[in-house]
Amino acid sequence: MGKNDFLTPKAIANRIKAKGLQKLRWYCQMCQKQCRDENGFKCHCMSESHRRQMEVFGQNPNRIVDGYSEEFERTFLEHVKRSHRFSRVAATVVYNEYISDRHHVHMNSTQWATLTEFVKYLGQTGKCKVEETPKGWFMTYIDRDSETLFKERLKNKRLKSDVAEEEKQELAIRKQIERAEQMVSASEAGSSDPEALLQPNLEPGGKVAFSLGSSSKPATREGVQSSKVVFEDVETEKNEKRSKTDVNSGKSGGGSALDELMKEQEKAKERSNRKDYWLCEGIIVKVMSKALVQKGYYKQKGKVIKVIDKYVGEIEMLDSKHVLRVDQEELETVIPQIGGLVRIVNGAYRGSNARLLSVDTDNYCAKVQIEKGIYDGRVLQAVDYEDICKISQ
Numbered sequence: 001m002g003k004n005d006f007l008t009p010k011a012i013a014n015r016i017k018a019k020g021l022q023k024l025r026w027y028c029q030m031c032q033k034q035c036r037d038e039n040g041f042k043c044h045c046m047s048e049s050h051r052r053q054m055e056v057f058g059q060n061p062n063r064i065v066d067g068y069s070e071e072f073e074r075t076f077l078e079h080v081k082r083s084h085r086f087s088r089v090a091a092t093v094v095y096n097e098y099i100s101d102r103h104h105v106h107m108n109s110t111q112w113a114t115l116t117e118f119v120k121y122l123g124q125t126g127k128c129k130v131e132e133t134p135k136g137w138f139m140t141y142i143d144r145d146s147e148t149l150f151k152e153r154l155k156n157k158r159l160k161s162d163v164a165e166e167e168k169q170e171l172a173i174r175k176q177i178e179r180a181e182q183m184v185s186a187s188e189a190g191s192s193d194p195e196a197l198l199q200p201n202l203e204p205g206g207k208v209a210f211s212l213g214s215s216s217k218p219a220t221r222e223g224v225q226s227s228k229v230v231f232e233d234v235e236t237e238k239n240e241k242r243s244k245t246d247v248n249s250g251k252s253g254g255g256s257a258l259d260e261l262m263k264e265q266e267k268a269k270e271r272s273n274r275k276d277y278w279l280c281e282g283i284i285v286k287v288m289s290k291a292l293v294q295k296g297y298y299k300q301k302g303k304v305i306k307v308i309d310k311y312v313g314e315i316e317m318l319d320s321k322h323v324l325r326v327d328q329e330e331l332e333t334v335i336p337q338i339g340g341l342v343r344i345v346n347g348a349y350r351g352s353n354a355r356l357l358s359v360d361t362d363n364y365c366a367k368v369q370i371e372k373g374i375y376d377g378r379v380l381q382a383v384d385y386e387d388i389c390k391i392s393q
Contacts, residue, residue: 028045076098077122091115154311277310281306285302308325333385341355353373354380365385367379368380
């Protein structure tokens with residue numbers, strides 16, 4: 001058995017001494033070696049392996065220090081997120097918990113010399129809420145997880161959509177009330193004086209009769225069918241008025257009644273198919289999130305491969321083939337060249353495929369012709385850019 005083998009008392013004693021934390025100034029991050037005293041650290045610095053590592057460090061010191069700094073920041077924030085996600089805690093407590101692992105990235109290898117500088121950096125970058133107190137620096141983790149943000153956005157959108165639906169219902173009820181009031185006022189204006197209508201007509205036979213409007217038939221007590229006569233007269237008057245209006249409209253506008261009916265149907269179809277979400281699979285979109293500028297995805301195009309909860313899409317970038325999860329507010333539709341295929345993603349003809357015929361750049365709209373389906377061949381003169389999107393071939 002050798003002098004310093006694994007089971008010798010000397011080796012066991014050395015492992016017991018090295019089990020706890022040692023001084024930070026006697027740790028070499030490049031070699032990942034912890035020395036117990038100054039003499040041991042000096043001997044390590046004179047060793048051949050340490051010199052080779054320092055030669056590597058001398059070739060590009062900034063890159064190595066930045067790498068250690070990023071790793072230290074990432075692992076430190078992961079520990080805070082895992083252990084103190086929703087609590088206000090002292091920075092020294094978090095640091096002591098973090099360095100309890102012997103194999104952590106030590107602070108002497110990063111760009112921060114002290115814990116105070118590192119805590120100030122976290123506060124300046126907005127990753128933690130930092131405050132200085134007489135008892136020291138305290139920090140609170142700011143949760144910026146993408147999943148949490150997505151859930152909050154979806155929740156806010158659902159609330160907004162519910163409020164919008166309620167407002168629409170209230171507006172429809174108000175319109176119905178206004179129409180009913182207008183109809184009542186019009187009927188009152190078209191009828192004669194109510195006092196004259198209720199004035200009795202005395203006949204010589206002792207019978208009492210009331211005249212209603214322009215009706216020539218009296219409603220007597222002996223007449224059993226008086227009510228029927230009254231309603232028949234009213235209906236005949238309404239039919240005469242309708243026939244007159246139809247004749248006048250036929251003379252003036254030709255097929256204006258049919259055109260108005262078609263317009264009403266188009267408006268109803270537009271209201272029913274107009275939604276606040278437009279993402280669908282198989283279309284090409286452009287990423288407009290400024291948070292992804294540093295990653296190189298800003299204003300880059302990708303294909304929607306999956307839609308999550310109607311408002312979030314998984315985008316496969318066309319250049320790098322990377323898959324991102326982006327909200328539709330940070331996406332933009334793509335207009336192909338003239339003659340290209342597009343999908344109508346919102347509006348009356350939502351879900352239909354069409355061929356791009358022309359583009360009106362002044363009014364930000366396009367002329368398309370629907371292909372296939374029940375509306376095959378129909379030409380839409382002005383469709384907004386936001387309502388059409390290029391289809392992935």
